[in-house]
Amino acid sequence: EKDMLDEMTLTLSGDTMTITVNDDTIITIDGEDATLDELQVGDTVSFFLDGETVTSLSVGMPEPTQPMQAPEQN
Structure with missing residues (x-):
């Protein structure tokens, strides 16, 4: 089974x-x-690149499920 190679221009x-x-490139859009x-x-x-392969x-930033903040000290 041959790897599919695609080139894209950025x-x-x-x-x-x-x-x-x-085929091994992980692609996500808004975290999906x-x-x-x-x-x-x-x-x-x-x-992220490994040599010339991504x-x-x-794309986009996944919405945080909750606001990022330091944990409160008890």
């Missing part, structure tokens, strides 16, 4: 780069599992 601060994603097809032009993404890519 624009970062005016610079354009092409990244490679494969997603596919490359669900990405939209103009989405703001963050991603290991994970996320």
Whole structure:
């Protein structure tokens, strides 16, 4: 079974780069599992690279389930 390789072009601060994603790339949109097809032009993404291959890519920020704050001392 051959790995699916997809290239996508991103624009970062005016610079354009092409990244490679494969079947192992974890893609999430607003914290939910997603596919490359669900990405939209103009989405703001963050991603992690291993060499030139993207290991994970996320769009949007998952809404925190509760406000982040330091635990209170009892």
